[in-house]
Amino acid sequence: MPDTPPNDDPFADLFQKLPTPASTPAPNPAPRSVTPPAAVPGSRRAAREAAEAERTHEDAAAPAAPVASAPTPQRSAETVETPEPAAPRGAGSPRVTRGLLDDPEPAVDPAPVAAPRATQGVEALFAADTHHDDDRARIERHQRDRRKSRIAGWVVFAVILAILGGIVGGGFYVWTTYEDKIRAFMGWEEPKDYEDGIAEGDVSVTIVSGDTGSSISTTLFQSGVTKTDSAFYDYLIKTAQNPTFQPGVYALQQKMSSAAALKALQDPANRRENTAQLPEGLTLESTLARVADGTGTPLADLQAAVADPSVYGVAASSLEGWLFPATYTFDPGTTPQQMIQTMVDRTVQSLDAAGVPVDQRERILTIASIIQREARFTADFYKVSRVIENRLDPDNEETHGLLQMDSTAQYGYNEINKGTASSSAEALENDNPWNTYLHPGLPIGPIANPGDVAIDAAMHPADGPWLYFVTVNLETGETVFSTTYAEHEKAVAQWQEWCSANDSDDC
Structure with a gap:
């Protein structure tokens, strides 16, 4: 057998080093005599010749159709060595061994059959x-x-x-x-007093006969002069002062310190001559006292001036409710009668503005005076007016026409200036024409001087079914309106609870 031809292909070494394709080994067959595999071709030409020989062998192994026998040419018995074709490793191709040229069944070494790739694919899929x-x-x-x-x-x-x-x-x-x-x-x-240097605006403050440091302290706070109700009084106590205050109307400012307010009240230049400041809700008696203190007019002269209401065109037994609340400054030499006439004229002006008929003036003033004394805020005036109208209905089975207003009972018992919201048992039981707990309907006349809003509310009450009301917080003025007595009792309990938790003179 000739030697292996020299490697004339530059890629031979690379070709020989290629990895053998992986295949699934098949079970080893029974041992048999096999011819060793041929050597791997060393060049591309040798590989082509091996592939060609393999294809020739596969064509020869395929079954052929039966044909007529032909005489077999006689050949020499000498064995001819033919090169065994080499197949790629692992390809599963049959290997041809050397044998006689006329051997009809050349020995073939069956290669292991690789497992079907489809089977591997299915298993891999699962x-x-x-x-x-x-x-x-x-x-x-x-x-x-x-x-x-x-x-x-x-x-x-x-x-x-x-x-x-x-x-x-x-x-x-x-x-x-x-x-x-x-x-x-x-x-x-927080500081109870304002600091110096922040005062602003103008305000009138009235000091009446009998005022003390405590009452003046409250007046200053209500006028916006001092920061708290007790600031001025606490200052007097702290500095151990007990000054004498001259009654009258004083020009002060808002947001003053207590020290500055005291200094202003002691300065005669700040006292307004012939000036009377009358807040809403004052009685006739309190009104005359303020006019006397503000103008220097003797109180007795003023009391004599109001003795006959008809002098001022008032068809009533008293001028109670007819001296309109406002600030008045009279020229020097003004007589007491002229002062009273000015106040009455201002009331008539308010009645006409509200559209009150002349023959209804006394009645409207009476209702308005009750509203002024009972309601804490002007926003509640019209609802209080409705309560009065609903309770005056004689067919109302719950009220039977009784107003049952504390302000009227207090007025009739001369307790209205006591400063409390509730009436004493004596005032409620006293039989007088103003006691609406005992007598149905309106009292016989006004109980105080009402302002513009109260007069308008008396003429135009709000719509509602309310029969009761009570102020449950005397500091904020919160008022609860009720339709039934049971609801009213709950509101009264609220007020009592507030009073028990707060030290207030109004309780």
């Missing part, structure tokens, strides 16, 4: 599906966990908000209810 199902279950489980985490997070957030809301709400209630006590305990008290 394996992939299994992994896919596992991945899907893991993803779904993760998503469920995330949803649960989000829900739990929102629940925790809501709980935190509820707790914070409760803390804030509770803190707000405690602060608004006990602010003064908390400030005092913690040392956070």
